[in-house]
Amino acid sequence: DSGVTQTPKHLITATGQRVTLRCSPRSGDLSVYWYQQSLDQGLQFLIQYYNGEERAKGNILERFSAQQFPDLHSELNLSSLELGDSALYFCASSPGHFSGNTIYFGEGSWLTVV
Amino acid sequence: KNEVEQSPQNLTAQEGEFITINCSYSVGISALHWLQQHPGGGIVSLFMLSSGKKKHGRLIATINIQEKHSSLHITASHPRDSAVYICAGAGGTDKLIFGTGTRLQVFP
Numbered sequence: 001d002s003g004v005t006q007t008p009k010h011l012i013t014a015t016g017q018r019v020t021l022r023c024s025p026r027s028g029d030l031s032v033y034w035y036q037q038s039l040d041q042g043l044q045f046l047i048q049y050y051n052g053e054e055r056a057k058g059n060i061l062e063r064f065s066a067q068q069f070p071d072l073h074s075e076l077n078l079s080s081l082e083l084g085d086s087a088l089y090f091c092a093s094s095p096g097h098f099s100g101n102t103i104y105f106g107e108g109s110w111l112t113v114v
Numbered sequence: 115k116n117e118v119e120q121s122p123q124n125l126t127a128q129e130g131e132f133i134t135i136n137c138s139y140s141v142g143i144s145a146l147h148w149l150q151q152h153p154g155g156g157i158v159s160l161f162m163l164s165s166g167k168k169k170h171g172r173l174i175a176t177i178n179i180q181e182k183h184s185s186l187h188i189t190a191s192h193p194r195d196s197a198v199y200i201c202a203g204a205g206g207t208d209k210l211i212f213g214t215g216t217r218l219q220v221f222p
Contacts, residue, residue: 002158033210035210042214042215043202043212044212045210045211045212056209100144100162100204101162102147102162103147103159103210104159105156105157105158105159107156108156108157
């Protein structure tokens with residue numbers, strides 16, 4: 001158990017809909033990362049928050065947004081969903097803001113868009 | 115541009131064999147993560163190293179900074195080692211740059 005909790009584990013939704021994925025980092029970790037893993041793209045970095053502030057942005061679509069709350073949990077919002085958004089979405093956390101720290105991954109949220 | 119290249123893409127082995135997975139990376143990457151992804155999808159961080167060698171059980175990871183190369187070794191492989199192994203580079207930013215992964219299957 002990494003200590004990172006993601007909900008929901010599985011989600012099936014229709015095109016055009018909006019979903020929210022939730023992540024609780026390991027106790028004490030200030031950084032939260034979001035990654036997308038699709039069959040044809042592998043793991044892609046989406047966005048990182050550190051202590052409530054956006055710190056780094058990757059290949060995140062404009063239809064997607066995220067935030068980190070004062071209690072350090074984070075949410076990834078995916079809107080106007082398309083079939084191609086079907087993927088496994090991982091949240092990870094680490095103690096500091098430099099990715100040279102050990103990173104702890106959640107179990108992932110499987111999103112299927114139909 | 116930071117890049118991470120991993121080889122081989124697929125690897126099969128008999129139980130007990132010594133396994134090596136390689137990862138080369140570009141300038142700008144100062145630390146390497148080795149990750150294991152199980153068939154169910156979960157990702158476990160195996161090692162993070164910026165120099166030298168680390169060992170955990172039957173797993174050994176090495177990094178050569180001059181050659182920008184890292185290897186993950188599995189000694190006395192076992193079917194439960196079957197998984198996808200991913201190397202990921204960490205540079206000056208907080209983004210991880212992922213290799214494409216090595217799918218390992220160990221047969222009894």
